[in-house]
Amino acid sequence: MTGELRYTFAPDSEYVRCFAIHPTGQFLAFEAFHGIEVWDLTSNQKVQYLSFQWPTSIHFSPDGRLLASGDATAFAEAGGVVKVWSVPGICKDDVASQDDYGSQKIADDFNPKEIEDARKKTMVSITQRQGQSEFRQNLIEAYNRICCVTGCDVEQALEAAHIVPYRGPKTNFVWNGLLLRADIHTLFDLYLVSINPGTLRVELAPQLLATQYSEFLDKQIHIPEKASNRPSAESLKWHYEEFKNRSAIAKL
DSSP, X not given: OOOOOOOOOOTTSSXXXXXXXXXXXXXXXXXXXXXXXXXXXXXXEEEEEEEOSOEXXXXXXXXXXXXXXXXXXXXXXXXXXXXXXXXXXXOGGGSOOHHHHHTSOHHHHOOHHHHHHXXXXXXXXXXXXXXXXXXXXXXXXXXXXXXXXXXXXOGGXXXXXXXXXXXXXXXXXXXXXXXXXXXXXXXXXXXXXXXXXXXXXEEEOGGGTTSGGGGGTTOBOOOOSSGGGSOOHXXXXXXXXXXXXXXHHHHO
């Protein structure tokens, strides 16, 4: 290993929480723009895009012919916990047989250094999920280090949520963000939780009304003391309208 940077992918994404490298080392699959992109590392070209609302884990099968991903849409009407694809961009002849992998000694597969590497990757994933550092730090300071919905004050569990989805640096302003506990952030991004722009109270999608999240229904959110740091009414209105549209569909 030389430490040389070989490739850079998804530079415009806010964060990439999960990825997987094909058993042959030829392909890379990673979360990108509410889906999964598969790239050929030998030609540095994208070979497939899989539409998937909120992938949280990605794995290739041992023979390299299937790709499985778990998602965070368990509360959504059409959501699936796990989906499996036969990736069209990867031909049968492009992958080695399973025997090629199974013939390796188990001892050769185990590398203690990889345990440390995995831990580092996990910490990077958490940092990326929490939000871009400057944007998150500004929200932490603006909201006095507490989730504006739950009141949670465990900083490691707090994430920088965009009200209008991330579209580059121009959306990384405090007034377009909320400081939310990780699970509330996920539900907010899925439009299962929203903030009424007129009352600044929490509203829930029908799927959540009979769950433990019902305790937050109609709860007044905590807002920053400084007026310029408070969430934009226009941003909240945009998210709330999307939330109402999706909630109406769920009732059908």
